[in-house]
Amino acid sequence: MEGELNLKIGSLTIVGMGIQLVGNLTLGAKAWIEQADKVLFALADPVTAKWLKQLNTTAEALPYNMNNQRRRDTYEEMTAKILTEVRKGLNVCAVFYGHPGVFADSAHAAIKQAREEGFQAQMLPGISAEDCLFADLGVDPGKNGCQSFEATDFLIRRRKFDSTSVLILWQIAMVGNLGFYERRGHIQGLKILAEVLDKDYGADHEVIVYEAAVYYPVCLPVVERISLSKLPEAKVTEVSTLYVPPKAMTPVDRKMMVNLGINNC
Template sequence: MKTGSLTVVGTGIQLVGHLTLAAKASIEQADKVLFAVADPVTAKWLQTLNVTAEALPYNTNNQRRTETYREMVDRILAEVRQGLNVCAVFYGHPGVFAYPTHEAIKQARREGFRAQMLAGISAEDCLFADLGLDPGRNGCQSFEATDFLIRRRKFDPTSALILWQIATIGNLGFYLMKRYQEAFADFHRAIELQPDYTWAIAHRGVTYRFLGEAYYPKALGDLDRAIERQPDYVWAIAYRSRIYELMKCYKQSLIDFDRAIALDENILRGKNWQIEKGLLLCYDGQYSEAIACCEQRLQQIADDTTALYCIAVSKARWQGVDKAASEIERSRTALLAQLKKGLQHTRFCLKR
C-alpha cells in the first residue's frame, strides 16, 4: 500500500453541531484538509481545527458544475499523491449527492492508496427528525427530481416519497458529462412525456449536433421547433446559428447570429461577438465587412490577437497574402508580445 491516504467526512447540516467525533478527529489529525462547505463560518472553524485547511475550487454556475467536480477530484488526489494523509470535508453527508467524494475515493483506491468515507448527517436525516417521520413504519422512497420525472420511476403511493434537488430540476446532467447518447435518451423521454416541452426540444436538438454530421438536419428540426414555440429563445437561436455554421450555411448562420446578439450580447459566454461575427463574415466571403467588424473590437482592445488574426486572414483571402503582409505582421507581433508576457508571468510565479 502506498503512503498517503484519503478520508472523506461530512459536516452535517447544522453548523458545527452535526460533526461526529470521528470526523473531527480525522480533520485534526490530517496532514492536509481540503473542504467544500456551505458557509464561511464553518470554513473558518475548520481552519481552527487544522491550520492546513484550504477550500476546494467551487464554481456555483451549473453550466460548469461537472468541470468543477473534476477540479475537486484532481486537487484532492494531488495532495494524496504527495504521500499526505488527506481529509476532504464536505457539507452534509459526504456520500449524498456528492459526485467528487465517491470519484476521489474510487480513483485513490485504483492508484493503491487507502481511502474511506465516514458517515455524516444528511438533509434526509434532518427531515425524519423535523417531521417526526419513521421510515421503518411505511417505508420511504428517495429519488432525484429530474431523474424521477424523465425516467418515470415506479413508486409506492402508500409510502413516503422524497424528491431531491427540486431547485435544479432540468439540470443537463449527462449532457454536461458529454454522455450524449444517454442525454439524448433523457431528452427524448422528456418530450414523450410532455410534447410541448420547449426546453427539452431545444436541448435534444443541440445533443443531435454531438452525435455527428448526419444528425445536423435533425438538430435544426428541433431548434426550429423550439424557436417557433418561443421566438425569443436566445440560447436556441444562438445554437441554431452554430449548426448552420457547421453545415457551412454561413448566410443563415449570420441571420441567426444577429438575431441572438440583438436579444443578448453576452449569449456567447466569454467570447466577443464582434470577433465571432467577423469570422463568420470571413467564412462567407464578406471580407471587408469582416475586417470592419473586427476593427470595432480593436477600438475596445487594441492588441486583441484574435481580432488581428481575423483581419489578417480576411485581407489575405480577399486581396492575397502579399497585400496582407502588414496585417499579418501586426497579428504576429501582438501574439509574440502576448506569449512573452505569459512567460514573464510564469517566471514571476515560479520565483514566488
C-alpha cells in the same frame, strides 16, 4: 496483510460536516480533521469554513467553478484537486457538508480513484438533510418505507415509485438544470414535477417544502405545507427538499401473512 503492504504513502479520509453548524460533526470526523496533513473542504456556509481553519490550519476550500456549464465538470475538478494532494504522499481529509456520500459525486469518485491508484481511502458517514428531515417532520422510514430520488433524475428516468410510501425529492430548485442554481430558474421544472405527481396524488395532496435549520438552535427549520398544485409558486432555494407523504396506507396481503405464519398485525 498482502494488500495493505502494497499501499502507497498518502491516504484519503472523507468525512461529513452534517447540516447544522458544527453540532452535527461526529467525534470520529473531528479527530480525522485534526490529525490530517491536509484538509480540503466543500461546505455550504462560510462560518463552518472559518471554524474548520481553526481546527486545522491547512484547511483549504475545494475549487467550485460555477462557470462550468455542468455541475458534473465542477465535481471532476474537485476530485482532481483531492487526488493531487493524496499523490503528494499526504494524509488528506476532505470535508463535505451533510453526509459526504449523499449527492456528492466527487467524494465517491475520489475514494474510487484513490483506491485504484493504491492509496488507503475511506469514507465516514455524516448527518444528511434526510436525517434532519426524519427528525424535524417526525417521519420514520420504518413505518411506510421511504423512497429518495434526485428530482431531475426522478423525472427524466420516469422512476417508478409507490404513492403509499414516503417520497423524498432532492434538489428541487434544480429540476431540469444540470448547471448551477439560478434564483427563480426552477419554476418551469416545478410545474412539470407537480404535473407528474398530480397523476398519482391529486392536486390537493399536501406536500412539504423542507429546509433543515443550518444555524440551529438560533433558527428553526423551514416547513412549508402546501397543496401539490401550489408547488410551482412555493419559495424554493438550493437547499430545499420536497417531502411527499404517503397518499394512503397499502393493504396487507393476507395470503402472504399466512405464508409467513403471521396471525394478526
